Amino acid sequence: MNEKKLNSFFIKRFGPTWGFVLSECTKSILTALWFMLFTLPLVVVKVNTINRTITWRWNYVVFLGIATFILSFMWRYFIRKRDARAGSERRQINLALFHDPKYMYPSMGIIFVIFAVFPFVGSLYQVTVLSTALIYVMLGVGLNVVVGLGGMLNLGYVAFYAVGAYTYALLNVNFGLGFWISLPIAALISTLFGLILSLPVLRLRGDYLAIVTLAFGEITRLVLENFGVLTQGPSGIRSIARPGFLGMHLKLQQASIYMYLIILGMTVLTLFIVYRLENSRIGRAWQALREDEIASKAMGINISMTKLTSFALGATWAGFAGVLFAAKTTFINPASFTLWESIVILCFVVLGGMGSILGVTVAALILTVLPESLRAFSELRMLVYGVVLVLMMIFRPGGIVDMKKKHYNFNNNVQTKEA
Amino acid sequence: MVLEVKDVCRYFGGLKAVEKVSIMLNRKQIVALIGPNGAGKTTLFNCITGMYRATGGEIRVFPENSKPLRVEHLRPDQITSKGIARTFQNIRLFQNMTVLENVMVGRHCRLKSGIIGAVLRDRKTRAEEKRTVDESYSILKKIGLEKHVNDLAKNLPYGAQRRLEIARALATDPFILLLDEPAAGMNPHETGELNDLIVRLRDEENLSVLLIEHDMNLVMSLAENIYVMDYGELIATGTPAEISSNRKVIEAYLGEDLSAEA
Numbered sequence: 001m002n003e004k005k006l007n008s009f010f011i012k013r014f015g016p017t018w019g020f021v022l023s024e025c026t027k028s029i030l031t032a033l034w035f036m037l038f039t040l041p042l043v044v045v046k047v048n049t050i051n052r053t054i055t056w057r058w059n060y061v062v063f064l065g066i067a068t069f070i071l072s073f074m075w076r077y078f079i080r081k082r083d084a085r086a087g088s089e090r091r092q093i094n095l096a097l098f099h100d101p102k103y104m105y106p107s108m109g110i111i112f113v114i115f116a117v118f119p120f121v122g123s124l125y126q127v128t129v130l131s132t133a134l135i136y137v138m139l140g141v142g143l144n145v146v147v148g149l150g151g152m153l154n155l156g157y158v159a160f161y162a163v164g165a166y167t168y169a170l171l172n173v174n175f176g177l178g179f180w181i182s183l184p185i186a187a188l189i190s191t192l193f194g195l196i197l198s199l200p201v202l203r204l205r206g207d208y209l210a211i212v213t214l215a216f217g218e219i220t221r222l223v224l225e226n227f228g229v230l231t232q233g234p235s236g237i238r239s240i241a242r243p244g245f246l247g248m249h250l251k252l253q254q255a256s257i258y259m260y261l262i263i264l265g266m267t268v269l270t271l272f273i274v275y276r277l278e279n280s281r282i283g284r285a286w287q288a289l290r291e292d293e294i295a296s297k298a299m300g301i302n303i304s305m306t307k308l309t310s311f312a313l314g315a316t317w318a319g320f321a322g323v324l325f326a327a328k329t330t331f332i333n334p335a336s337f338t339l340w341e342s343i344v345i346l347c348f349v350v351l352g353g354m355g356s357i358l359g360v361t362v363a364a365l366i367l368t369v370l371p372e373s374l375r376a377f378s379e380l381r382m383l384v385y386g387v388v389l390v391l392m393m394i395f396r397p398g399g400i401v402d403m404k405k406k407h408y409n410f411n412n413n414v415q416t417k418e419a
Numbered sequence: 420m421v422l423e424v425k426d427v428c429r430y431f432g433g434l435k436a437v438e439k440v441s442i443m444l445n446r447k448q449i450v451a452l453i454g455p456n457g458a459g460k461t462t463l464f465n466c467i468t469g470m471y472r473a474t475g476g477e478i479r480v481f482p483e484n485s486k487p488l489r490v491e492h493l494r495p496d497q498i499t500s501k502g503i504a505r506t507f508q509n510i511r512l513f514q515n516m517t518v519l520e521n522v523m524v525g526r527h528c529r530l531k532s533g534i535i536g537a538v539l540r541d542r543k544t545r546a547e548e549k550r551t552v553d554e555s556y557s558i559l560k561k562i563g564l565e566k567h568v569n570d571l572a573k574n575l576p577y578g579a580q581r582r583l584e585i586a587r588a589l590a591t592d593p594f595i596l597l598l599d600e601p602a603a604g605m606n607p608h609e610t611g612e613l614n615d616l617i618v619r620l621r622d623e624e625n626l627s628v629l630l631i632e633h634d635m636n637l638v639m640s641l642a643e644n645i646y647v648m649d650y651g652e653l654i655a656t657g658t659p660a661e662i663s664s665n666r667k668v669i670e671a672y673l674g675e676d677l678s679a680e681a
């Protein structure tokens with residue numbers, strides 16, 4: 001029987017609400033039955049080739065059937081809910097706390113204070129985890145400039161991260177340069193790599209761009225692995241100096257706290273700068289580029305320069321994050337800069353909401369802290385990532401938090417208030 | 420004269436999309452470019468605005484207070500900053516940006532603030548930003564879109580999207596406006612409003628308008644001069660009356676009925 005007939009049959013008999021529930025139930029039962037039938041040989045029959053016995057596990061079929069039924073029914077329920085909502089305005093998570101300037105600064109201040117006080121309360125392990133999470137926030141927000149605002153899919157972002165980390169490591173180990181001097185140098189070199197890569201990228205779009213950046217990421221990693229004379233190959237670079245505090249040598253605990261505070265400061269700086277850029281002439285040009293390249297050209301935007309700045313700026317933040325990462329772990333090797341890292345960072349941007357700074361920040365924090373607290377299920381991590389991504393694409397394609405648009409109020413030709 | 424297109428050609432391999440087309444546009448004049456689909460009208464627009472590089476020929480613009488310029492070798496964004504703005508046949512708005520932001524992007528080439536200014540948000544940048552918002556708003560008001568300032572462009576009704584395209588083009592401070600089928604998909608009422616709008620823009624903004632259009636009523640009532648293209652070549656030039664009685668144009672494009680009507 002086809003779906004529409006089934007729907008109308010039930011709705012006619014039992015009214016719209018119960019009819020719907022019953023028809024969906026029936027469909028889910030059918031799905032479950034089919035699933036049970038198809039998996040019957042796999043699930044039920046267990047052949048033991050040594051003892052030459054066959055065990056029949058009929059109870060498994062029942063569990064499988066119930067599970068399939070519940071999942072199928074939930075699926076249908078949420079799809080229906082989504083469709084019912086499609087016509088009307090999409091529901092927004094209430095973010096008045098961050099949108100109204102009256103509350104925005106105090107609430108941000110409170111969050112900052114909580115983060116700043118955290119290392120003096122939490123354990124060393126927790127501080128380390130949070131430091132990592134904040135580095136990912138920086139990376140996510142940096143990539144957001146390229147992907148979320150500029151609309152250029154960059155799958156090799158981790159390469160710039162690696163360039164930053166290795167620059168600091170090499171400068172420190174070979175020439176004894178300190179953290180604070182290396183920080184701008186490494187960022188500059190990352191920017192330079194960004195500029196170099198953006199030259200071929202200027203002519204590419206969409207899939208082709210993704211492939212080129214992916215290749216760039218892999219090439220960087222392979223060079224780091226094989227250029228042993230300089231990078232010490234897969235064994236990596238050990239004993240990179242942590243930043244000293246006024247020339248004092250810090251104990252491990254203190255050093256971690258100090259590092260955490262530096263990372264926090266850099267993260268706040270990143271968020272501030274990207275926020276300001278987003279609502280500026282340059283930020284609007286990036287967004288225009290994301291929306292429509294041809295129209296952007298016609299509106300007098302220099303495409304090449306705009307792409308270049310977006311790409312290079314994204315690379316700069318990756319460079320900063322790389323230095324922080326190298327200084328935090330004191331050991332780096334190419335295994336930290338695989339394609340998987342790039343994809344994880346991209347996940348933050350997509351899940352958080354393309355172009356939404358708040359969304360990307362939240363997604364990066366959750367997706368790095370949560371796996372740590374769920375170590376027991378670490379084998380399922382990949383699976384969960386995949387499922388979450390698919391579900392997000394279906395139910396909230398805009399990400400956790402939609403990109404916030406500046407709201408203008410006008411009164412008789414004069415701009416009265418910005419909110 | 421504000422725009423002179425002289426013997427412009429554009430070939431795609433062996434296909435001669437535009438072959439030696441010459442067009443002249445005078446100050447505060449409305450000129451129409453008509454012809455069957457695939458005649459090369461949009462390709463000519465793309466050559467003028469720098470989207471395509473012309474295979475041959477010259478394109479000159481004559482700004483009011485400075486020397487004439489050759490523009491056929493410039494990039495699209497440079498040409499826009501010289502004062503030629505355009506709209507697109509298939510609407511090309513920045514869908515996920517607000518109406519005001521769309522217009523503000525149009526102001527881009529008239530603004531100066533860079534990355535450092537944006538981050539520090541110094542007095543100059545803030546002043547520029549505020550001025551941009553006000554100017555953009557007054558453009559929207561002129562076009563009649565002030566109610567939609569904060570709406571996303573993709574949520575606008577069709578006619579409003581078409582008008583927003585014009586508003587965005589106006590934001591670049593042009594003295595030549597190229598409209599590519601501005602009335603496509605509009606109902607007669609909306610077309611009438613568009614007619615008034617174009618006349619108003621010419622009179623109040625001192626714009627010279629070159630438009631591609633299939634709506635013959637609009638063309639006949641607006642245009643002072645009409646150019647007809649077919650198979651990449653110019654087949655006729657003249658006033659609306661001359662064109663509607665031209666044998667060649669009737670055969671190629673208008674057909675017997677419409678010319679009898681007009």
